[in-house]
Amino acid sequence: MLKDSRVKKASLKDMELDKETLLEMYEVMLMARRVDERIWLLNRSGKIPFNISGQGQEGAQVASAFAFNREIDYTLPYYRDLAVVLAFGMTAKEVLLSAFGKAEDPNSGGRQMPAHYGHKAHRIVTQSSPVTTQFPHAAGIALAAKMRKDPIVAYTSCGEGSSNQGDFHEGINFASVHRLPVVFVIENNQYAISVPKELQFAADKLSDRAIGYGIPGETVDGNDMVAVYLAFKRAVTRARDGEGPTLIETVTYRFTPHSSDDDDRSYRTREEVEAARGKDPLDIYFNQLLDEKVATQEELDAIEARVKAEIQEATEYAENAAAPAVETLGHHVYDEDTQGGN
Numbered sequence: 001m002l003k004d005s006r007v008k009k010a011s012l013k014d015m016e017l018d019k020e021t022l023l024e025m026y027e028v029m030l031m032a033r034r035v036d037e038r039i040w041l042l043n044r045s046g047k048i049p050f051n052i053s054g055q056g057q058e059g060a061q062v063a064s065a066f067a068f069n070r071e072i073d074y075t076l077p078y079y080r081d082l083a084v085v086l087a088f089g090m091t092a093k094e095v096l097l098s099a100f101g102k103a104e105d106p107n108s109g110g111r112q113m114p115a116h117y118g119h120k121a122h123r124i125v126t127q128s129s130p131v132t133t134q135f136p137h138a139a140g141i142a143l144a145a146k147m148r149k150d151p152i153v154a155y156t157s158c159g160e161g162s163s164n165q166g167d168f169h170e171g172i173n174f175a176s177v178h179r180l181p182v183v184f185v186i187e188n189n190q191y192a193i194s195v196p197k198e199l200q201f202a203a204d205k206l207s208d209r210a211i212g213y214g215i216p217g218e219t220v221d222g223n224d225m226v227a228v229y230l231a232f233k234r235a236v237t238r239a240r241d242g243e244g245p246t247l248i249e250t251v252t253y254r255f256t257p258h259s260s261d262d263d264d265r266s267y268r269t270r271e272e273v274e275a276a277r278g279k280d281p282l283d284i285y286f287n288q289l290l291d292e293k294v295a296t297q298e299e300l301d302a303i304e305a306r307v308k309a310e311i312q313e314a315t316e317y318a319e320n321a322a323a324p325a326v327e328t329l330g331h332h333v334y335d336e337d338t339q340g341g342n
Helices: 019-044 058-065 082-087 092-100 134-148 166-177 206-213 225-240 270-277 281-291 297-320 336-341
Strands: 074-076 154-159 182-188 217-221 246-251
Touching: 019 058, 019 082, 019 092, 019 281, 019 297, 058 082, 058 154, 058 182, 058 225, 058 246, 058 281, 074 134, 082 092, 092 297, 134 154, 134 166, 134 182, 166 182, 166 206, 182 206, 182 225, 206 217, 206 246, 217 225, 225 246, 225 281, 281 297
Parallel strands: 074 154, 154 182, 182 246, 217 246
Antiparallel strands: none
């Protein structure tokens, strides 16, 4: 059974965060949602080739990211983690440069598919298309941190479908044996492409897999910002104190198709999706900020206007930015000294 946090929401005061931080969390959530919506529109108008969405998962992503020290910690996200990378410092402009595949794209210079995040300045480690390969990488970064006595913690995540991959288990096993400072995350959004969770795993809670590795595991309602933040705060503290990794499952729901190339009407009903949208984490947090008098309607409206303006500016800039030059085709693929056949 999930904890009571799934039914009864705790107070925002329990996070012990100031108003500025609570509003920043809302702005990052809103930015992630609005950027994603913009990318869908651009895709449907034929201007960008592909999108893979995190709509519905932003609450879990933002609450988890804010539990880390975003000035020193590392993140190894999975492709739906738009809100995580925004929380760690990426901008709407940088995300859209990636979506358009432009030369200025800091993720890959326009070479990778959209949502393959990587930003050295913000310690966002480049991912690959094969799923869950980031788990052993996170263990490696955590091992290096432990050997160097750096006080950093690594965040890494995957969907529930890819939690069945070998890399998932190998990464967690290695980190558990060596008590490494890393937090492993399963964002359980109920579907692995078209396959529902009932056909993916038989466990009641995916966090129970932690038992086999001798580490703590916890399942939380991904729509409950307070529950998620506190769970991750405990895990990050454990990791930074040398007590090893934690496995956290955040239970969410994917509002959109698997990707812009998918038609989810073939495997789930519109009624199911609409029911899930009735528990939108963005709406829940918005109302919680108002109900607990953390913010006024005017303050939240001002955030919406600021986000809208930033996305519009970012879209225009990215659409008109230069494409990668042909002569740079081999950059970051081959050794620079071998360019031009030398």
